[in-house]
Amino acid sequence: MITVVPYVVLAVMVAVTIAFKHDQPGSLAIDLALCAAAAVWSLVLFTLRPAWRDRAGVMGVFLAGLILFGLVMVLRNPWFGVYSPVLYFYAYRIIGWPRELYFVAGAAVVAGTAQAADLDTGSWAGRLEYLAILAVNIGPMCLVAWIGEIGARYYDSREAALREAREANARLAAALAENAALQERLVEHARAAGVLDERARMAREIHDTLAQGLTGIVTQLQAAEHAAGDPAAWRRHHAAATALARESLTEARRSVNELRPEPLESGxxxxxxxxxxxxxxxxxxxxxxxxxxxxxxxxxxxxxxxxxxxxxxxxxxxxxxxxxxxxxxxxxxxxxxxxxxxxxxxxxxxxxxxxxxxxxxxxxxxxxxxxxxxxxxxxxxxxxxxxxxxxxxxxxxxxxxxx
Known part of the structure; x- marks a missing residue:
């Protein structure tokens, strides 16, 4: 749009000029030359040089030249004022804040001059009226530029906030993933530690039940062997070994089921x-x-x-x-x-x-x-x-x- 509309407007201006001045070859030639010069100026400095659009100095020269062409054209023919929207468009789009205010004011001067073509600027009243027309054009258009700058700043700050929020969310997601991985490792370590603790606990339980009971049984059987000549002592040791075996079996079953020691169950x-x-x-x-x-x-x-x-x-x-x-x-x-x-x-x-x-x-x-x-x-x-x-x-x- 920005590379097509200006040429369409110039073409319309050329057609209107030919229609009104076909019987004035000299003046028509000058107007057509101005239109051609504006077209070539736009083609060389803007349309064919996209990379130059980011260079504020070049764009300033380009737009100043267009404003000068527009001012000369409206001074010759008021209907060339239809070119002022193109100047506004360029001023709002290609010149950064706050320099765009100068070019917006320049475009407003072109538009105001076209609107004041019928005034008698030879008198003070005509001059004051001309200045009033310029002020009416310059003030609102500069206000529009200021409002646009505020909106752009708000939009940029909002985009920056959204970008920071997205980055924060990404960091949070990464942290959550890292925490999940860490939690998984901690669970694995805890599980391994739990296995080691359970092995130690089972070892203690086996020692406290089976090992002690078997040791007591062995002791009683050895005593019974030494008392082979004393039937009463032999029976006593044999009965003690049998009782120990039964107690050890009961304790082993209780240890497997993780119950309290049998004597504590009832007292x-x-x-x-x-x-x-x-x-x-x-x-x-x-x-x-x-x-x-x-x-x-x-x-x-x-x-x-x-x-x-x-x-x-x-x-x-x-x-x-x-x-x-x-x-x-x-x-x-x-x-x-x-x-x-x-x-x-x-x-x-x-x-x-x-x-x-x-x-x-x-x-x-x-x-x-x-x-x-x-x-x-x-x-x-x-x-x-x-x-x-x-x-x-x-x-x-x-x-x-x-x-």
Missing amino acids: RLADAVTEVAARWSARHGIPAQVTVTGEARTMRPEAEAALLRMAQEGLANVARHAGTATRVGLTLSYMDHQVALDVRDDGRGFDPAARVERDGGFGLVAMRQRIEALSGTLQIESEVGGGTGISACLPAEAPEVRS
């Missing part, structure tokens, strides 16, 4: 420790005394299970390693913020720094892992010939109450 921790100690004492013939201090109260199930397992492991170690032990004492202490369980014997003891348990050391390691996993502490005190003491301490947190 409190103090009662469960007393029951375990009584069974162990009857089985091994070693007195085991249980002492409870403080006000007994309910703890978290996992804490009670850990302390009971610790009592079982401590008694199992006495049976395996204490040798000359004649008595065992278990003390369950309920304090303000902690609950402690001590297992002490008067056996042969050992050097904690040099001792390597015959079962690979897993008993004490598993015991320590179980206690420390619940934010507790485990201490082992022993010396050769001076017995052994194992003390576990856990926070006395109450169980959660579900509504």
Whole structure:
């Protein structure tokens, strides 16, 4: 449109000029030359040079020349004022703010001059009227240019805001994708850690149930073998081994189903420790005394299970390693913020720094892992010939109450 309409307007002006001045060859030739010059000027500086349209200086020269051609033409013939819309069009489109105001005013002068062709500019009244006509043309057209600039700025700011919003959305989408990938990796790591924790838990459960039970069975069967000449002692050891096998089977099933230790199913921790100690004492013939201090109260199930397992492991170690032990004492202490369980014997003891348990050391390691996993502490005190003491301490947190 911008490369066609100006030439169409010039062609119309040429046709009108020929129609009005066909009987004035001299004047007609000048007008046609002006139209041709304007056409060539537009063709050389604008139509055939698209790259020049971004050069403000060249476009300023081009439009100033067209305004000059238009002014000369309207001074000769008022009907050439129809060319002023072309000048406005160029001024609004190819010259940037605020320089376009000068060219808009120039185009308005061309239009106003054409409108004031019949005025007598030789008098002051005619001149003032001419200036008024110019002002009426220049003011509104410059106002239109200003309003257009405001609209363009608003549009540009809106486009910039939309572009920033799109970029922000793209960054957000990328961040969400990265977070999703990170979350997936964290889930995988958590799953792997959960598998390792579950393996450790199952290892402790197997040690606390099957390993202890099988060790007790082996101990009773060995004792029965040594008592082959004493039928009553043999039957006692055989019955103890049978009872241990049944208890171990029950505990194994409960561990598989992730249930609490059987003694805790029907009683409190103090009662469960007393029951375990009584069974162990009857089985091994070693007195085991249980002492409870403080006000007994309910703890978290996992804490009670850990302390009971610790009592079982401590008694199992006495049976395996204490040798000359004649008595065992278990003390369950309920304090303000902690609950402690001590297992002490008067056996042969050992050097904690040099001792390597015959079962690979897993008993004490598993015991320590179980206690420390619940934010507790485990201490082992022993010396050769001076017995052994194992003390576990856990926070006395109450169980959660579900509504």
